[in-house]
Amino acid sequence: MPTIKDVAEKAGVTVTTVSRVLNNRGYISEATRQKVYKAMEELNYQPNELARSLFRGRSHLLGLIIPTVAHPFFGELSASIEAYAHSKGYKVLLCNSQLNRKKEKEYIEMLKRHQVDGIIMASHTMEVDEFAKVNLPIVTFDRRIGADIPYVSSDNYQGGKLATNLLVDKGCRKIAHICGNLSLNMLANKRNEAFVATAQERGVEYYTIQTEINVFETKQYELLIKDLFNEHPDLDGIFANSDLMAVSAIKVCSLLKKRIPHDVRIVGYDDTSIASLVLPQITTIRQPIEQMSALAIELLIRQMNEEQVSVDNILPVTLQERETT
Amino acid sequence: MPTIKDVAEKAGVTVTTVSRVLNNRGYISEATRQKVYKAMEELNYQPNELARSLFRGRSHLLGLIIPTVAHPFFGELSASIEAYAHSKGYKVLLCNSQLNRKKEKEYIEMLKRHQVDGIIMASHTMEVDEFAKVNLPIVTFDRRIGADIPYVSSDNYQGGKLATNLLVDKGCRKIAHICGNLSLNMLANKRNEAFVATAQERGVEYYTIQTEINVFETKQYELLIKDLFNEHPDLDGIFANSDLMAVSAIKVCSLLKKRIPHDVRIVGYDDTSIASLVLPQITTIRQPIEQMSALAIELLIRQMNEEQVSVDNILPVTLQERETT
DNA sequence: CCGCTACATCTTTAATGGTCGGCATCTTTT
DNA sequence: AAAAGATGCCGACCATTAAAGATGTAGCGG
The missing domain is CATH 3.40.50.2300 (Response regulator)
Incomplete structure (x- = not known):
């Protein structure tokens, strides 16, 4: 790898001059500037950012x-x-x-x-x-x-509110929120706060399902949702904390022969590309990534x-x- | 940010000694070693990797x-x-x-x-x-x-062969491969080579559809596949170059009321998590990521x-x- | 008990690649 | 003649490391 010294030699100037060209500092004649650029080009020189950063x-x-x-x-x-x-x-x-x-x-x-x-x-x-x-x-x-x-x-609270209200507006009477571990003090917990508050306010039955923390495992989601429907066969609305969870919910519904949105309505979260990719396309809360x-x-x-x-x-x-x- | 100098001062030794403790080089008495460790601890010292890397x-x-x-x-x-x-x-x-x-x-x-x-x-x-x-x-x-x-x-060739053979084995008579731009000399092109060779060998009708290069846009895929079915309504097999493309194919089929796998069979590529996430779950060629x-x-x-x-x-x-x- | 060697322990110095300020020395312009 | 432009030289600096050097101590033979 060529250094600033090599460039200086090749251009017939000192390292100071090359440094001046590099950093646009002090007086440099156009002729010298070009000489230096040419030397850099020929040597395929790239300044060492480690050295620069260090300084x-x-x-x-x-x-x-x-x-x-x-x-x-x-x-x-x-x-x-x-x-x-x-x-x-x-x-x-x-x-x-x-x-x-x-x-x-x-x-x-x-x-x-x-x-x-x-x-x-x-x-x-x-x-x-x-x-x-x-x-x-x-x-x-x-x-x-x-x-x-x-x-x-x-705005997690607003997201939870929008999702919950939509479910109720569409006629859901018994809804569940599937979310992460609420004991961690995450702002995403506000979604659940909004869910609970809105469900109470609108007078519908509601449940909160927490998943274990380290679970990006979709299989785990599916089991969880299966259990949920086992316990509450008449559940008609799911608010999922991510689009990935919503996809799992869709899968379970399909397995249980529940029609979407006729029997069960689902709202996802994030609006990642997967939400509009799958069928049925997922209604979701869009985060402005x-x-x-x-x-x-x-x-x-x-x-x-x-x-x-x-x-x-x-x-x-x-x-x-x-x-x- | 504390430097090795600060550690040296605090421990009452020179920087070199600290460096030797850090790098386990040369003779260091246990007492000095402990002093240095203690100073590092107290200062919450982290060696500067820029300087180390530079050297x-x-x-x-x-x-x-x-x-x-x-x-x-x-x-x-x-x-x-x-x-x-x-x-x-x-x-x-x-x-x-x-x-x-x-x-x-x-x-x-x-x-x-x-x-x-x-x-x-x-x-x-x-x-x-x-x-x-x-x-x-x-x-x-x-x-x-x-x-x-x-x-x-x-093994792209093997992947193309597996996919094509599977389609034909399952009864497909008119198949298409949707792939990227073949003019770029990519190894993924071998999938198409295998597709063509296998289709010819097995005596089925086949088409190759190239997408434009910079297209991760799923909407574009969908349009492309719609056109494909417009031109060849009796197409009964699709080999898609990624799982994402396969998802698009599923969507279009659903739109056109074509049943999968009854009317159209689809094979994806990569076996990303999305393949087993969507419904129907996608048959795909797994790359060992x-x-x-x-x-x-x-x-x-x-x-x-x-x-x-x-x-x-x-x-x-x-x-x-x-x-x- | 002296002198020598061997080794343990720590320090001095220079190097890594680049930046920058001060100052000297020219040349050109005003 | 003064000011501004163009370049060089020197050294300090950034945080760290490696090689070489300095100092101290112990063991051992005589």
Whole structure:
């Protein structure tokens, strides 16, 4: 690999001059500039970002910690985050925590060692007090960690309300919400709060089904939903916490010969591409992934520049009505 | 952020001594070692990997260039690659090229600037001769670039053969293969070669439908398949080049009131999680993503160590028979 | 008990690749 | 003649490491 020294020699100037050309600093004649560019071209020179980052104390690297990029929601989120980061000159280090507390901590330490300029944390099994030690710009997704760390989220309460009201509006009288573990203090829990409040307000029978934490296993979802229908054969509405769960619900209904939306209505969450891909197409609550991604990056950059950031960043959700209701 | 200097001061030794503790090099008394550990602990010190990488000429960073991590196949591939890289002490820089030639080149240059130790290239719009300049350990996915650059692939010909034979075995007489642009010299083209050869051999009518290159747009797939059935209403078998395409085919069939598998049989490709998620569950050709990922990393590491690597690395595929045939 | 060797322990110095400020030295323009 | 433009030189700096050097201590023979 050629260094700045090689370029300088080839162009017949000093490294200082090459550095000046690279960074557009000081006086440089057009002739010299061209000589330097030519030498760089010929040597196929690329400045060593490690050295630059070391000196500047800025790596232009971001860490992204998610459960797994294989999950459609996090896949789409990651693609979007990377795209926006790229447009702002930042690179993304991908970390799949598998929702494993130890891995989350290890990844955070690794990211610190690699001098990332900021971390986007979208995997939340870690204890809140662990975050205090991080000492780096952080943005969390869908979880509020104390009063200092900004988070990006969509309006979970509104999402739960929209979904529940839609089910009741369409005539459901006995509905269930299938969600993650509520004991973790996640903002997504507000969906269930809204579900409960709305169901009570509208006077329909309702149930909350919590899944175990580390379950992206669709088979597990299916079993859970089968059990649910076993216990409540007359259930006529399901609010699923992700489109993936909604797909599992569709499968179980098909197995039990329940017609959608005639016998059972289903509302999903996220509006990942799978929602409009499957049949019947899933009615779902759309999270504005692009805006959330852009906002997360913005918040990180503002923290780096020591600008003021607002802690609560809640973006609106929208109802996407399709065929399951 | 505390540096090795701070640790040295706190422990009352020189930085070199701290460095030797860190790297387990030379003679260190147990007492000093403990002092240093204690100082590191108290300062919450993390060694600066930029500086280490700069000195050692090894960053332990890998670049992963894919079309987009939002696509289920590449999402699962990325998750798997990151997991395996992590287990070998490597970190992954995520690059979504959007199948854009300019972006691919830009990403490669960026990765070089950041001194990655190797690149996994799974997005192929770039010209072959561009690769010569890269001058870094590379592994490609599903594309053979000259005789020097090793590639990892699954047995595309076998996949095409399995799929086509299955369709014909099940009674199809008029089949179509929906695939990507064949003018790009991709190994996935072998699926079509196998399709054509097998169809001829088995004496059934067959068609090849090429999609435009930058199309992860499922709507486009649907239009394409609609046109196909318009032209050939008696088509009774579809070999789709991805599970996503197969899902689109299912949707169109449902729209046209064609029953699966009674009227039309469908075989997908990849065996991403979506294949067993949708209804009817998709018969598909399974690519061994985990093994392919592991192999790709192995090949990179071997190149870094200047060991001999084999250029052709083709792993076997398997047929997963489900409900669409 | 001295002197020598051997080794343990820690420090000094230079290197990694690049940036940057100050200052010197020309040349060109005003 | 003064100001501005163009370049070079020197050294400090970023955080870390490797090689070589300095210091101390113990063992051993004489």
